[in-house]
Amino acid sequence: MLDPESRQAYMVASVEQDIAWQVRINRERRGWTQAKLAKLIGTRQSAIARIEDPSYGKHSLATLTKVAEVFQCALMLRLVDFDKFTTETADLSEDSLYVEPYEDKNGQ
């Protein structure tokens, strides 16, 4: 079993890296450049580059909420036990990290 410090470090690494990958994959699958995403959420391209950097580690809830809005998806943030966390973050394939825009999914 992982010691508490490693467990915490793994959780942090997962949260930081997963969101970075997910933003990049969802942006690319929409055919958007970093500049276009930046324009849509009212920031600069360099800010998007930071968001997509798994080493950044300083993602703000406000920015991620805006990203979710333009991706037409939800941002889920909740406290869970570690077993649930590992189960729900196990599949890291690009398909699993992609979220179809709500309106496309619902034919609107």
Add this chain to the structure above:
Amino acid sequence: MQGWKFLCYRNASGKNQITPSLTALSKTGMMQLRRALEHLSVKPQPSWERPHASSAGNHIYVIRFRDENRTQHRLFGHHDLTGSEFVITLYGFEKDGKYEPSNYITISTTRRSECMANPGKHKCSCLQSSDSLFTTFDHKPQQITGLDARSGKSPSVYGRKR
């Protein structure tokens, strides 16, 4: 897709040149590496781009991760021609946009050639039973996280059977 299996380079004397550096990482560094490998293990080679990884040319790729001190660690290596393995051949750093050691491309390319010529001699598992990196995780060797993630799934890191 089938995931990349991560292997380490060993020299002509049979000494693993990578694992000692990995086992010396802080817990934060180790877990950042672990998650980076879990991600890369299920990503096709074209997705191995900055900022997650990058090509250094000459078929050499660089895996990027940091620790709590924001030290930028780097693992240099190459994808095996079988399309199923990534061999880590050199451990280093990046500082001010430059890789250390500065002759990383020479070392990595030479070691790649050695691996291609005699894979059985120069490729080995990154984790040995006596390594602290191994004992940090509660897994059977074949399940160890991104270092052998053919399944494309991250095993439980908390050691609880399901």
